[in-house]
Amino acid sequence: MKKNLRTKVLVIIGILMVFVYGIFGIPSGLSGKALQAAMTQRIHLGLDLKGGAHLILQVKVLEAVNDETDNTAARIRDDLKQAHLTYSQVYKPNPLKADGTGQPQMIRIEGVTADQASAVRSLLDSKYSSEYDVTGNADNSFTVTMKPLVESDLEKRTVQQTIDTIQDRVDTLGVTEPTIQQYGLGDNQILVELPGISDLDRVKSIIQSTARLEIHAVVSGPFQDEQTALAGVGGALPADEELAHYSGVSGSEADQVYILQRVAIVKGNDFRSADPGTNPNTGQPNVQFTLTNEAGDRFYQYTRANVGRYMAVVLGGRVREVASIREPIRDRGEIEGSFSQEEVTNLSKLLSSGALPASLTYLEQRTVGASLGADSIREGVTAAIVGLVVVLIFMLVYYHGAGINADLALILNLVILLGFMGFSTATLTLPGIAGVILTIGMGVDSNVLVFERIREEIRAGKAAAAAVDQGFAHAWTTIFDTHVTTIVSAAILFVFGTGPVKGFATTLVVGLCANLFTAVFVSRVIFDAHLNKLKSGEMVSI
Amino acid sequence: MEFFHNPKVDWLGKKWYFLAFSLIFSIAGVSSMAWHWTHIGSPVPLGVDFKGGTQLQVRFQQHPDISKIRTAMDAAGVRDSSIVQFGEAANNELLISLPEVTNENSLDAGREKIEIALNKQYGGTYTIDGGQVVGPTVGHQLEKQAAMATLWSMLGMLIYLWFRFQLIYGVAAVVACIHDTLITIGAFSLAGRELSLTVIAAILTLVGYSMNDTIVVFDRIRENLRLSRREPLADLVNRSINQTLSRTVLTSGLTFLTVLSLFIFGGQVLNGFSFALVIGILIGTYSSIAVASPMLVAWQEYRARSGKAAVLPAGRRSR
Numbered sequence: 018m019k020k021n022l023r024t025k026v027l028v029i030i031g032i033l034m035v036f037v038y039g040i041f042g043i044p045s046g047l048s049g050k051a052l053q054a055a056m057t058q059r060i061h062l063g064l065d066l067k068g069g070a071h072l073i074l075q076v077k078v079l080e081a082v083n084d085e086t087d088n089t090a091a092r093i094r095d096d097l098k099q100a101h102l103t104y105s106q107v108y109k110p111n112p113l114k115a116d117g118t119g120q121p122q123m124i125r126i127e128g129v130t131a132d133q134a135s136a137v138r139s140l141l142d143s144k145y146s147s148e149y150d151v152t153g154n155a156d157n158s159f160t161v162t163m164k165p166l167v168e169s170d171l172e173k174r175t176v177q178q179t180i181d182t183i184q185d186r187v188d189t190l191g192v193t194e195p196t197i198q199q200y201g202l203g204d205n206q207i208l209v210e211l212p213g214i215s216d217l218d219r220v221k222s223i224i225q226s227t228a229r230l231e232i233h234a235v236v237s238g239p240f241q242d243e244q245t246a247l248a249g250v251g252g253a254l255p256a257d258e259e260l261a262h263y264s265g266v267s268g269s270e271a272d273q274v275y276i277l278q279r280v281a282i283v284k285g286n287d288f289r290s291a292d293p294g295t296n297p298n299t300g301q302p303n304v305q306f307t308l309t310n311e312a313g314d315r316f317y318q319y320t321r322a323n324v325g326r327y328m329a330v331v332l333g334g335r336v337r338e339v340a341s342i343r344e345p346i347r348d349r350g351e352i353e354g355s356f357s358q359e360e361v362t363n364l365s366k367l368l369s370s371g372a373l374p375a376s377l378t379y380l381e382q383r384t385v386g387a388s389l390g391a392d393s394i395r396e397g398v399t400a401a402i403v404g405l406v407v408v409l410i411f412m413l414v415y416y417h418g419a420g421i422n423a424d425l426a427l428i429l430n431l432v433i434l435l436g437f438m439g440f441s442t443a444t445l446t447l448p449g450i451a452g453v454i455l456t457i458g459m460g461v462d463s464n465v466l467v468f469e470r471i472r473e474e475i476r477a478g479k480a481a482a483a484a485v486d487q488g489f490a491h492a493w494t495t496i497f498d499t500h501v502t503t504i505v506s507a508a509i510l511f512v513f514g515t516g517p518v519k520g521f522a523t524t525l526v527v528g529l530c531a532n533l534f535t536a537v538f539v540s541r542v543i544f545d546a547h548l549n550k551l552k553s554g555e556m557v558s559i
Numbered sequence: 560m561e562f563f564h565n566p567k568v569d570w571l572g573k574k575w576y577f578l579a580f581s582l583i584f585s586i587a588g589v590s591s592m593a594w595h596w597t598h599i600g601s602p603v604p605l606g607v608d609f610k611g612g613t614q615l616q617v618r619f620q621q622h623p624d625i626s627k628i629r630t631a632m633d634a635a636g637v638r639d640s641s642i643v644q645f646g647e648a649a650n651n652e653l654l655i656s657l658p659e660v661t662n663e664n665s666l667d668a669g670r671e672k673i674e675i676a677l678n679k680q681y682g683g684t685y686t687i688d689g690g691q692v693v694g695p696t697v698g699h700q701l702e703k704q705a706a707m708a709t710l711w712s713m714l715g716m717l718i719y720l721w722f723r724f725q726l727i728y729g730v731a732a733v734v735a736c737i738h739d740t741l742i743t744i745g746a747f748s749l750a751g752r753e754l755s756l757t758v759i760a761a762i763l764t765l766v767g768y769s770m771n772d773t774i775v776v777f778d779r780i781r782e783n784l785r786l787s788r789r790e791p792l793a794d795l796v797n798r799s800i801n802q803t804l805s806r807t808v809l810t811s812g813l814t815f816l817t818v819l820s821l822f823i824f825g826g827q828v829l830n831g832f833s834f835a836l837v838i839g840i841l842i843g844t845y846s847s848i849a850v851a852s853p854m855l856v857a858w859q860e861y862r863a864r865s866g867k868a869a870v871l872p873a874g875r876r877s878r
Binding site: 386 | 693701757771782823836
């Protein structure tokens with residue numbers, strides 16, 4: 018009997034030490050400051066306690082789909098031409114509009130003559146049916162639609178690429194422990210959390226421009242405004258050209274309008290790198306860039322055919338710079354114009370990080386300043402300590418000797434809870450501290466249940482050992498039921514809640530689970546140790 | 560030391576008082592909610608989490624003059640701004656809120672406008688301690704999530720209790736929980752306090768807590784039913800409540816004290832959360848005695864009158 022008890026006590030002490038280590042690690046000293054420092058290193062604090070920025074961004078995946086189908090449309094045109102099949106136009110009947118509506122996954126081919134229809138059909142089937150659904154219409158036109166699976170696959174890849182790009186941008190600024198991940202349940206949203214940064218302007222400049230970067234061929238320009246531009250081409254633009262306004266590299270020069278080719282020659286993620294440099298002959302600042310191999314081939318074809326023409330660097334739909342094509346460029350080249358050194362540096366930055374496959378919009382921005390976070394910690398901890406002290410004192414006064422029991426169990430409960438937070442990657446948020454406070458209140462309930470039952474048994478005339486035994490036995494069902502129901506509701510909160518609420522659910526669940534152990538096992542062991550010391554006929558202090 | 564030495568209160572005899580008490584508070588809450596609905600379109604004022612918008616916590620070096628700031632805002636074209644004190648007066652902190660953002664492409668516009676307005680009068684003497692800008696997409700998502708969490712919680716409880724006891728016990732407990740939620744949200748409505756995501760978390764917690772409390776009484780009822788089949792149900796339920804009264808008052812008391820500590824010392828950010836818990840714990844305890852138990856007895860009496868045998872949980876496995 019006694020040996021059994023000793024093992025149990027050793028187990029409890031062992032667990033205590035393990036979790037104390039979880040809280041403090043190995044502190045540098047035993048002073049208050051050293052312990053506090055050790056604790057803040059082990060326990061991960063949420064943004065609402067340590068300060069930082071929390072952003073939710075929406076990735077406009079339809080833009081990536083749009084790009085893909087633009088490329089496909091261009092390839093269809095080439096294929097039809099090479100096979101000498103006539104058509105009047107290949108276009109998108111419901112193109113992607115600025116507000117995000119439209120069906121960019123649909124391409125329509127019109128003007129096919131009746132006798133060539135089957136030839137066109139077999140061409141389309143052979144080349145595109147793996148990724149697209151080809152349907153023939155009654156008037157000998159064809160509709161080519163991207164398959165839903167292919168589309169969703171592309172969308173997933175786009176979101177992942179965006180996450181990787183933002184990760185790169187954030188990495189270069191040395192933000193400690195940033196979080197960049199997919200958010201929510203499949204709606205193409207990204208969560209970005211940057212601890213320690215609460216100045217939103219700085220945040221935006223880190224993520225930099227959320228718009229996309231492309232190089233387009235310039236058809237004509239610059240014009241003073243849109244009407245002049247259109248007047249030059251007889252009032253309306255052909256389907257494969259578009260208007261764009263010029264706003265300069267720093268975005269603030271006088272307005273001018275260009276007519277550009279709609280389909281971009283080179284897109285953001287075709288650039289491998291871009292650095293500011295100088296032309297060795299003229300001493301002019303320029304941007305030296307490299308492209309990926311595949312983009313390099315494409316670019317070579319284009320520049321070889323268009324030496325002497327102009328191309329425009331377009332960011333977010335606005336022309337930032339116009340440069341001339343001096344010679345065929347494969348995958349390494351310079352962008353030159355009359356740039357200043359500063360303009361060249363900015364442009365390089367834009368190009369080398371402008372690899373977003375789709376634009377982003379901000380859905381939610383939250384910031385917590387460091388002082389607000391520190392206030393929250395202080396207030397939360399004060400409330401917790403006051404609550405704890407009140408409960409500890411009350412248990413002693415009301416239950417006398419058994420109160421010590423409850424107090425020890427409660428303190429061990431908190432040690433296990435905090436130690437668990439230290440060991441795991443769970444973050445402690447302000448509602449999490451509230452969860453700790455609730456654990457104190459609800460946890461002590463288990464002890465109350467047992468003690469009240471023990472008192473009842475003593476009143477009914479049982480001896481000390483039997484009363485304790487019966488007390489624990491009867492109270493166990495109720496303790497179990499009450500813990501399970503609260504844990505279930507906290508688990509549901511964890512599933513449906515966002516960051517801070519998840520923190521609350523975590524501390525509550527862990528605290529209650531730890532409570533099942535301390536209020537039943539540990540409390541019982543302490544009682545047994547005490548019972549061993551009692552003489553026969555003596556009663557426990559309760 | 561003991562608060563209650565063998566209490567023998569006739570709880571069920573007082574059920575009409577309890578019903579009246581509950582009805583008064585429920586009706587007060589519901590009327591307040593109806594009033595809010597006609598005036599602001601939702602039963603309780605909704606926080607930024609749900610209805611979207613901009614909210615900035617601004618700390619000033621000197622005590623800020625709210626009316627001057629409001630004039631500056633109006634001059635800068637910022638309409639419908641709400642400016643209230645945040646926390647203690649000595650902190651010189653204000654909470655400036657703007658209503659819902661409709662154009663998600665310029666989510667920031669509200670914040671920038673507020674900064675422009677503030678710079679005119681207080682340029683350089685204020686810091687933005689924290690802020691939330693929530694677009695309509697996320698706002699709607701959170702509303703849905705909160706509703707789902709509440710529904711699943713209640714459903715989960717009902718099923719668990721059906722499994723451990725009998726259906727009527729589950730129904731009585733869930734009715735008690737709904738009663739608690741209604742009165743707590745009614746209290747928010749009456750006090751004009753905002754509903755945020757953390758407040759919803761508090762409400763779900765008090766649902767769990769109220770369920771706890773009800774289970775303790777039901778457990779005792781179940782045990783007593785096994786031991787004495789002849790005792791009239793009303794007397795047995797009274798006895799069960801009296802037997803668990805000590806525990807109920809103590810636990811609620813202690814939990815209430817810890818939550819009160821949070822309400823008093825826990826700061827402004829958790830204020831709504833702790834308010835919900837303070838009210839919820841009191842009402843949750845009350846409802847186990849005043850709502851769930853009488854409902855149980857009333858149901859059994861109804862069954863007895865229509866000639867059916869009483870539904871007892873004694874047959875199910877207990878340990």
